[in-house]
Amino acid sequence: MTTAATPETGKMSELGRLTGVIWSPGEAFRDIIARPRWWPPLVLIAVLSLAFTYTFTQHVGWERFMRQQIETNSRTQNMPADQRDQIIAQQAKFAPVISYVFSVIGIPIMALITASVFLFIFKTLLNADLSFKKAYAITCYAMLPLVLSTVMALAVMLMKNPEDFDLNYPTLTNIGAFMDPLHTPKWLLSLGSSIDIFTLWILALLATGFAATGRKISWGTSMACVVAAWAVLVLIKVGWNAAFA
Numbered sequence: 001m002t003t004a005a006t007p008e009t010g011k012m013s014e015l016g017r018l019t020g021v022i023w024s025p026g027e028a029f030r031d032i033i034a035r036p037r038w039w040p041p042l043v044l045i046a047v048l049s050l051a052f053t054y055t056f057t058q059h060v061g062w063e064r065f066m067r068q069q070i071e072t073n074s075r076t077q078n079m080p081a082d083q084r085d086q087i088i089a090q091q092a093k094f095a096p097v098i099s100y101v102f103s104v105i106g107i108p109i110m111a112l113i114t115a116s117v118f119l120f121i122f123k124t125l126l127n128a129d130l131s132f133k134k135a136y137a138i139t140c141y142a143m144l145p146l147v148l149s150t151v152m153a154l155a156v157m158l159m160k161n162p163e164d165f166d167l168n169y170p171t172l173t174n175i176g177a178f179m180d181p182l183h184t185p186k187w188l189l190s191l192g193s194s195i196d197i198f199t200l201w202i203l204a205l206l207a208t209g210f211a212a213t214g215r216k217i218s219w220g221t222s223m224a225c226v227v228a229a230w231a232v233l234v235l236i237k238v239g240w241n242a243a244f245a
Contacts, residue, residue, distance in 0.1 A: 011031055011034075012027075012028065012031040014037075014040055016028075016031075017031055017032060017040075017141070018040060018041065018044070018141075018144065021041075021141050021142070021144050021205060022144065022145075022148075025205055025208045025209070026208060026212065028141070029138060029141070029205075029208055029209040029212045030212050032134075032137050032138060032141055032209070033134050033137075033138070033209075033212055033213060036131075036133045036134045036136070036137035036138075037137055038111075038133075038136045038137045038139075038140040039140075041140045041141050041143060041144050041147075042107065042108055042111065042140050042143075044144075044147055045107055045143060045144070045146050045147060045150075046103050046104055046107060046108075048146075048147055048150040048151065048154075049102075049103035049107065049146075049150060050100060050103045050104070051154070052150050052153065052154050052157075053096060053099040053100055053103060055154060055157060055158070056099075056157065056167065057096045059157060059158065059162055060157065060162040060165050060167070061092075061162070062091070062092040062095040062096055063088060063089070063092040064162070064163065065092075065095070065167050066087075066088045066091045066092050066095065067088050068166070069091075070084055070087065070088055072181045072182055107143075111136065111139045111140050111143060112136065114139045114206075115132065115135040115136040115138070115139040115140075116132070116135075117229055118135055118138075118139065118206070118210055118225075118226070118229070119132055119135040121225050121229065122135070122210050122213060122214070122217070122222075122225070123135075126214065126216075126217055126221070126225070127214065127216075128210065128213040128214040128217055129213055129214055130210075130213045130214075134213065135210075138206065138209035138210060138213075139206065139209075141205070141209065142202055142205035142206045142208075142209055143202060144205070145198045145201045145202050145205070146198065146202075148198070149171065149173065149198040152170075152171050152173075153170035153171055156170055156171055157170060168181075168193075169193075173196050173197040173198055174192065174193050174194070174195055174196035174197070174199070175191075175192035175193070175195045175196075176189050176190075176191075176192035176193030176194075176195075177193075178192075179192050185242075186241040186242070187238045187239075187241040187242035189241075190237055190238050190241040191234065191238050194234045194237065194238075199230075203223070203226050203227060203230055204223070206222075206226045207219055207222040207223035207225075207226045207227075208222070210222045210225070210226070211223075
């Protein structure tokens with residue numbers, strides 16, 4: 001039976017945990033497991049996500065983005081201009097609302113689903129000393145690289161001409177950003193977009209966090225489990241795009 005490593009209660013401040021996940025993840029996650037708390041990283045990510053959506057709405061505009069999406073979609077290129085304009089107007093109306101809702105509700109739900117999957121993997125299959133509260137806290141803190149990616153995307157948006165900003169690839173951190181969206185198959189574009197620096201960073205943090213829940217769980221074993229779960233998700237997404245895009 002495995003036991004969780006437990007540091008001294010109250011060893012790290014909340015600011016120390018938030019920065020520690022970036023600079024010293026092993027120590028930070030041991031403290032997070034000892035005192036699991038999920039809301040600080042989620043609040044930080046949500047606030048920045050809301051700020052990004054607001055800035056994009058004001059600085060770039062959803063109509064321009066939706067028009068780009070329509071123009072790169074082979075199924076709508078032969079559509080009459082008035083019909084395309086109607087679709088663009090409708091999508092541009094609802095897109096900011098959906099983005100705001102996702103920032104507040106969607107991100108916590110994503111973390112909830114992720115934590116549930118890894119709770120099953122590490123508690124049931126690897127006998128880790130893990131509760132849902134701990135799994136959810138690990139997942140939420142592991143998502144902190146999203147803060148840096150959002151800040152980077154926000155800076156790029158403000159520096160670029162609005163017409164040159166691509167919401168799909170705000171920064172050149174994944175392989176998909178270097179592919180031609182007009183001539184690359186959607187499934188391949190989806191695969192390339194999934195291989196992202198910040199995504200890989202989050203996977204490494206998840207592996208570090210869940211490895212700290214059991215003395216018999218090595219980082220390599222934890223990373224293999226995390227990557228396997230991520231690979232299944234990517235295959236589903238790629239398969240969907242191959243079949244329906």
